[in-house]
Amino acid sequence: MPNTLRYILAVAANERMLMYRSAKFWVLASMGVFFIIFFLFAMTVGTIMGDGVPGEFLLEGTDAYLAFYFFGYVQVILIIFVAVDFRKLEEKWRLHEVMLSKPMTTANWVTGKYLGVVTSILYLNLFLMILAAIGRFIKFLVIGSGFNILPFIKYFAIATFPSILFMIALVFFLVSLVRVQVIAMLLAASYVAGLWFYIHHKFYGLLDYGSFFASIFHSDLIGFGDIQSLLWQRLFFVLLTVVLISLSILLYPRLSQSKVSKRMTWAVLVLFAVASGVVGYSIVEKSRSQQQIRLADRVEQKKWISEPLCRVEHYDFDIIHGERESLLQVKVRMVVHNANQAPLDSLLFSLNGKLSVERVNRHDGESIEFTQRNQLVFLNLAGNPLLPSETDTIRIQYAGDIDAVGFQLDRLPNLKGLIDKSDGPWIQPSISAWLSEDFAVLPAECGWYPVPGAAAGHPYYSPKPKNFSTATLRVVTNENLRVVSQGVAEATPLDDGKAETTIRVKSPVQGLSLNIGEYQLLSHQFKQTTLDFYYQKNHLLDYDVFAEVADTCLAAVERMLEIFEEICGVPYPYERLVLVEVPLHMQVFVDRHGVDNVLLQPGVIMVDEVSLASNRLASKVKKSTKRARRRGQDDSPIRVKRDVFIEMVLDYFLPDNIWRRDGSISSPMRNYVHFNLDIADPVLARALELQLHEEADRRIHDTFYPDRREISFSANDRMRQHDNRWMVRRIYGIEIDSLVSGLLQKPLSQLTPESDGVFYRAAIDFKAPPVLQMLSERITPENYANALRNLLDEYRYQRVGRTDYLKMIQTSIKDIPPDFFAEWFDQATLPGYRITKAEAEKIDTGQMKILYQVSTRVLNGEKGAGFVRLVCDTNKDKILRNVELGSYQEKEIQFAVPDEPQTVQVLPYFSRNSGNIRKQVSITNRISRRTAVDTSFVVTSIEDSLSIIVDDQDKGFFTPVSSEQRFLRPPSKGRSWWEWTSSLAYGKYYFGLHAKRGGRGEYPARWETAVPRDGDYELNFFVKIGSRWWQRNISQKFKIYVTSADGTFPIELRPQNTSDGWFPLGRFRLSKEDPAVVELSDEGNGYIIADAIRWEFVE
Amino acid sequence: MQITIRNLNKVYSGDVYALRDVSLDISEGMFGLLGPNGAGKTTLMKILATLEQPTSGEVLVDGENISVRRREVRSTLGYLPQFFGAYPQMTGSEFLRYIGRLCGFSGKALKESVEENLIRVGLFEVRDRKVKTYSGGMLRRLGVAQALVGNPKLLIIDEPTTGLDPEERIRFRNLLSVLSRDKVIILSTHIVGDISSTCENIALLSHGRLVFRGHPESLVDQASGKVWQAACDEEDFGMISEQMNVISTIPVEGRLLLRLVGEPVDGFEMQTVPPNLEDAYMHFMENVVGEHVEEEAGVMED
Ligand SMILES: Nc1ncnc2c1ncn2[C@@H]1O[C@H](COP(=O)(O)OP(=O)(O)OP(=O)(O)O)[C@@H](O)[C@H]1O
């Protein structure tokens, strides 16, 4: 036996030595060093410089973990390169015969080689870990983020180490099997590529050897989250490693020295193959059966959705948190009320599946029979039913853990027919609750306390009625932990390191949540509201930079709260507003195309640790000071710090980043209206939430940064205005064009998250908030706020639908049609706007003042009601007019402005337009003497039916695609024509043009149409060279070929600005049988522009 | 140690008969394998070194079948293959240390064995140089050293002297004869001279068949009276070489002095000379085996 070991170690040591002397290995090593340097040192430097380093890199554990994560990708490629040598190395140096005549067994030999490769790579990884620890330490010293190397050691042990073991074994096996090194290498590489690009975490993760796509992410608050199931998957790969190595030994072409050793290898092979089979099978079975249980549970719950329910009016909790044997022990006294007509002889509650009910009593101590099935608890009152309008008290005692994944059965990870909630490598959206000995995030949805009725299975359009209740909570936990819930908390120490926190929830809430953690607390009393901020020690560094501007900062927050109140029409409804730091996962979860996209925590805003940790306040102040100085702005500390502070607060209140692009998750605005109503219509709920959010965003920016660039009007507006079709004109990954065409097929209210997936969410966010904004604009924002107040006065704690909402709107302004929502939400119409006229005349009003009388016309060229905001820019000011436009209606709007008008622009609330709708105002020089008018009226549009225009966005327009372009995205990029949006372009609703650098005429653009009748047509070519850049860079000559009944005519034109952009090409005879074709050659010495061609019938 | 080879056959894929019915006994001391290219020497040695499995027949070492007792054979074996290389990025002594470990040495014994053998093959001076800087002969010597490192009882060396300079070759011969006192050494070679002075026993292989086995002297005896010396003009050389095997040709004063094997050609003045092993080998391969092969070929044609 010791000999065996000696041989293995000798071979391994030799293999290692050879590795260390090979260039491949050092390439691998330097890659590793690069990743460490990049993720730790560069990020540290980045943080010091104050550049926006992603918050992920500033958490304690994640930077190094991320370095290893990414290094894992590279590492495997090099492992493949290194390990394929395993059989051929000795042959290459003509040593195999010597080696094979040595007394060690083949098993010794192969294992030794394997161990050699593994250890050399392992040592490299250990070296990198030390480097990472040093990096982390430097980070700790320099920027003060915590020092903790445990996360990446853990990550290494869980993810990296098994994947090294497995991958090397796999390559060994492949080499043994196919014998041709190159093929083995290709096989291994294609497996890895397949995994990265296609397989991901499919097949229960049993192909994801590196756990690249498993849902692990390290949080400073809860560590790696739920990795229990992952450990099994890792074990599976380790077992498989032994199988592969045994196979490599058996396939090794060498005469074995004894039957015994061969048999032993077989035995090991069989043993481990069985073991890995069992583990693999149990992983599959476990997740299958879990899913089945959940699906079955959902089916079960669905049966109970129309069951008459009791209402709980008050909860009185006694909670013990953090005991090892059961993390949550609860005794709750519930005041239940029967608001139904009939007596209730059974009460139905839902409770998280891992909490088990121990005892149920009536107020008089009489015990109640109960049954608990997964998430449902039935209380049998058979002998003593709860009579109509009777109120009783029931005590339930329950204890256990929280099933963090399995609640919210309407949205489970990767299950067909349910709302998607898929996990990923960075995120664990399936974990939307957490409970451990020293931490808890328990949103109401997780069912940590009994709530009447089944939680899941309600039809999308009639969500479960909310139960509004008050509560008292007494929570006993370790005294170093703070407890957060809806009311004001008061802690009293107990013996043995425990403390009891009492929380009274005085205003009724839709749901109760519980957050427990070792938090620090910042607190301030504003006029009506206390603002409490619970955060982790290392995550809110140097906030004391604001000390000297504290008053200004607090005043700013005060002002924000006032703005919220103004917008919503009601004051903040609770005693305090809490910000509490939670793990990233809890926040990311909500961002998929969900219905009720928030974890319910009335009065509590969850701030994720990443956004907290990335707020390097001192360096932000420094950086902003520099920037202000560079721009010649006010760089006084007071001003700069105030701005930094406001930005930070906005980041928590109204975040606007890639994950939470709408920001509604954290928005305190939900507390004002949503949490006090039970809004039944999901479209309305979402629309209202986003509209209020956008309005708040706008007003806050107007208040605090009046001189900043105009912030966009709505998500819709933002998308419309972006020039680059590829990058930004998408919402949840869906392009504006797909949204428009999708919404023309199906009205908003017919979309569901189940059937339309992410499109549902994108469509709602795209259309619904602007529609409400439009409504608010029509009745004025003040009236709108009043309407909201009336709504709350009338319906507080009750269910409302869109008719109730509209009724409240109509109480302030009568002329809102009752079918307003039917028009906008239930019909698939989409207005499209054009400015058909923009002129101005100087007038002398006789009061020593010259005014400009502007006349402009806007056309809604489509079916469906329209409403736009017209903006006229003068040198000094903006003049706004709201214009309502019916189907196919054109209106003239006249108003006078004191300064020279520049452009008029139409801001549609919601339209099919893309790009800016803007027109230059042409001014006549004559001064006429008359009074100014301010009016608008409908004009009848004169459309010339005998002219045909083919725009570059229309069907008849073609540009050739050069072959290599197919692989580039978007397809319009590449060597030939690409698209451009420009307000100077011709367009109906999409103001785009095609342009190309002058070439040799190989890629002509082509317009084609069919003329309605034979005859002579006047042809015009649209080109407008507005900007100076175009003037300089446009080709001096355009070559155009017109095909007519008399043949093809070449035309050469020198592009120049015409009054209206149309450039005459001449008169041609066309036949209705033949297609009318115009070709624009790409020959030229500058850019060629292809936009639109017009055929006008002459005779 | 006693090695018994019985009715050994080895057929490679494609009907290549590398060994045909070879039976042989080998005991302590030096044993030389002679034979032309492709005779099957390497094949036989590979089978002995447990690298190949015979198609039929068996090899017994001290009465035990080696295909059953490969471990024992391997642990008493030193093998130098015909084509030998080493990891170029390692130094000579590193390489030997590695081989030593694989032979079960460690610690002081390992160190001593490595040094001893480095000295034996004259590589001690260059032991810390990378193998890739070694010359062909140095590499060959390293090969011999690695075969000796395990202090094997059975030493199988396939053409050990190719690429060695004459001085080294003599040293090597002496080394082998010292070692052969307590070992079985089987060496193959084309160079008859390597064997003549050292081997007690030799075997001649031709086309996979064992055609001679015995003391070199008995081979020499068979050739006595068949080796001639003659002087001739250049014009006559063609005629003589048609009928007799020319072993050597030395031009002397415008004429050629020839050493010949075979039946003398009439009309030339020839004297018999006492044969050496090389002459005997030549005589044997040409006359005894040549007929034999033709015979065989004839059989196969039928
Ligand atoms: N792996 C193999 N596959 C097929 N044929 C082989 C193989 N190895 C050897 N042979 C054939 O077996 C025969 C004997 O080869 P072997 O190498 O044993 O000859 P040798 O006596 O060592 O010749 P040399 O003096 O050239 O080294 C030859 O015909 C050779 O072509």
Ligand SMILES: [Mg+2]
């Ligand atoms: Mg040979």
